Amino acid sequence: MSDTPLPPAVCVLGMGLIGGSLMRAAAPHVPVFGWSPGRDTRAAAAADGFTVAEGLESALRRATETDALVVLAAPVTALPSLLRAIDETAPATRLTDVAGVKSPVAVEVAALAPRARYIGSHPMTGTEHSGWAAGSAGLFADRTWVTTLDEDSDADLWAPIAGLALTIGSRVVPCEADAHDDAAARISHLPHLMAAALAQVGAMGGPLALSLAAGSFADGTRVAATRPELVRAMCESNAEHLIEAMDEALAQLGVARGSLASSGSLAKITSQGYEARTALARRFDDLEPFTLTGGDLVDQLLSVGAVGGYVTGVSGAGGRLSVEAMYPRDE
Amino acid sequence: MSDTPLPPAVCVLGMGLIGGSLMRAAAPHVPVFGWSPGRDTRAAAAADGFTVAEGLESALRRATETDALVVLAAPVTALPSLLRAIDETAPATRLTDVAGVKSPVAVEVAALAPRARYIGSHPMTGTEHSGWAAGSAGLFADRTWVTTLDEDSDADLWAPIAGLALTIGSRVVPCEADAHDDAAARISHLPHLMAAALAQVGAMGGPLALSLAAGSFADGTRVAATRPELVRAMCESNAEHLIEAMDEALAQLGVARGSLASSGSLAKITSQGYEARTALARRFDDLEPFTLTGGDLVDQLLSVGAVGGYVTGVSGAGGRLSVEAMYPRDE
Known part of the structure; x- marks a missing residue:
């Protein structure tokens, strides 16, 4: 996986259980910085050696400068105000989120930050605890990370997000937001x-x-x-x-x-x-390795998710992506 | 618990998971013998050193001779034929069962073996396995053993059954069959x-x-x-x-x-x-030890079960039983 695509940097907005765990998991592989509205949370993350922005605007300016993937890891009720700030300060940013429901977030993104290069995510993980202190780098290992695509999605935008999820140990399931x-x-x-x-x-x-x-x-x-x-x-x-x-x-x-x-x-x-x-x-018993390439990669990715398969590797870039997947033997 | 009442002997009919486990658990404390319709089951139990009757009738004759507690541990579909045999060979035997539904069994007992001295049991335990080989002496430890009573029940008949359940490690919950x-x-x-x-x-x-x-x-x-x-x-x-x-x-x-x-x-x-x-x-948090004595013991036992308590000890006999229970503090 040495040429697995990764985002140039990762900017995590909301440093609770999921956001804080993502910062810890991603940090060995890619530059990571974050911001959270809570002063105590920011102080705790900084004390643990992470780069923390003083304000949302400075976080977003830095995201633009570094072409970072902005990860919305705040409660869904906070997403509209974050999206308005993105549209003002980092309108064309790489963007994903970690919410458990995907179509409503896609609608909000289209309405409030329409220029953002957005692919939805749902890392299916968690514990009964919350907050920065509850996070751990291992939270994504052997779990499913859903990425949402539609027929207009850009596979080159998807690849570094999938690459990040794979790098921190997840299976990646591509599917449409509504199917998720x-x-x-x-x-x-x-x-x-x-x-x-x-x-x-x-x-x-x-x-x-x-x-x-x-x-x-x-x-x-x-x-x-x-x-x-x-x-x-x-x-x-x-x-x-x-x-x-x-x-x-x-x-x-x-x-x-x-x-x-x-x-x-x-x-x-x-x-x-x-x-x-x-x-x-028995759901994963009849899957076998399969390589996806070619121009209709988004269609192929959607079919992997639809039949119960998942992505295990991504390599290449710029229209020459190669994707390793587990796919049902008889499909 | 040295003067905990126990039945003079235990005769287990059906030596599957529950019956076979009960034989193993009871054997250190009381004479135990059993019978099962399956020749292989009888051979396996005998090979493990247990006393096994060759036929149902000889098992029941021996139960009468020893005043044994007959335990119906067969599938519920087999109970009517066992009850008919009991009514013929051991009509006044001490009798209990281990079925998961109690009123229908009580009705069958009243119809088919009306002279039997019956108290229903439901040991709430099990594993996903079945058969003699799956049994273990520890199956009843820290589990609930329900005993069914009604206002006409004889506490002196209940005591050795409760004593057996307690001796093999269970909590005993007395209640009416319909409430169970x-x-x-x-x-x-x-x-x-x-x-x-x-x-x-x-x-x-x-x-x-x-x-x-x-x-x-x-x-x-x-x-x-x-x-x-x-x-x-x-x-x-x-x-x-x-x-x-x-x-x-x-x-x-x-x-x-x-x-x-x-x-x-x-x-x-x-x-x-x-x-x-x-x-x-929180269900057991507010229980505290309580001692039951006196003439209306059956009523008291039923109220222990009804309020979420359970019996932890029985001693004495012959109208002078003493029962230790866990009972809600505020009742």
Whole structure:
């Protein structure tokens, strides 16, 4: 991976768990600097030896001077004001973000910083902690880093972002923003609401039910212990896809309820649920290495993500990119 | 616990994971013998040094001779034929079972072996494996062993069963069979159906959704990998309570779906889910030791279970039982 493309520099705006971890992970490979609105956060990052800008404007000026990749690592509620500042001070910057919902961010970027060279990111990682002190360089190792593309995207703009994610240990999954948001509704946002509903049905059984709860209840409700404001922020911003996923879940449970009441059988939900869960365990089993090259690279990248594959390497530049991917054997 | 009451002997019918583990766990404390319909199972248990009857009838004759506690550890589908044999050969035996649903078993016992001195059990333990070879003496340590009672139950009949469960390391929760089944629907059976529904909604998102799945989806769907016939057996036999729990879950999700669609808010489900899940984590925090004695012991035992407490010790016999329990401080 010695000629893996990397951004000339990385400017991280928001130095919490994800931003702070990204600074630590990227620093050995590329010049890194950051900014955060919190004075204590800036002081803590500086004390740990990182380059920290005094103000947002100076961070963005420096980003322009160094052709840095600006990474929006702030809460989604802070993105509009950051995008306005970018449009004023670093309008044509390389830009990505780390938000868990991608279409709404793309819409905001197009509206507020339309000249920015933007590719969305979603590093699928985290811990239950937050803040600069909670960060670690290893947070991205063996995790999935989604990059969002559409047919108009520039592969040469994507390559250094993918290269950065690969360099810090992630699998890179390219996909369209809307496809990401549909998937996230199913595998991340819906699970939080199912866990919350299950936790409440358990608690409605009173102290006896809670005292008998064991592994299946503990597993099924674990993410309901996430701070409600975090769950709301991610779920409410993906309402359209989440409502569709909730309707599918309601239909599955409703049909099973009807079957149990009328015929006493749960054959369908149990066998189909078993099939689906075992497919999850086998999801990467039939992938094999495949090299992508040529002019329609963005189309090829999108198809890698769509069929459940991922990118493992990028090399070259300037229209002669070569991409290593894991791709289903039978596609 | 030196004067903890124990049954004079233990006769285990069905030597799979639970029955085989119970034989191993009980053997250091009380004479144990068993029987299983499978010749290979009987041979394996005998080869491991356990006393195994050649036939069901000889096992039951020996149980009568030794006043043994007969433990039904066979699949629930095999219980009627075992109960008929008991009524013929050992009609007044001490009897318990280990099934995950308690009211239906109590009804069968009353119908098919009405003279048996029966107290239901549900040791809440297990692994994903089955059969004699999968058993271990440690399977009951630090787990909950439910004992079912009603107002007509004889505390002196309950005591040696509770004593056996305590001796092999379990917490003993006394409760009514119907209360157990309601709790089990909420904290064990519903979680399996929620996991199955969630797994399917994820799989309906195609390979991209599965490739992005991480911790919240893996946790929320874990028990959907249980063999469907096992899930059906336990859920379908508890249909009445399970339908009620499914209706509550459907209502929770349906209300949240309506709120998200109309106002964009998930405030209620996320905050209530968080409260319920954190209550689970705190469930044993406010219990303190308490001693039960006196004539209304069965009533007191039932109230221990109903308020989320559990039994930690039993001593004495013959109307002079003393029971140590953990009980909520403020009740």
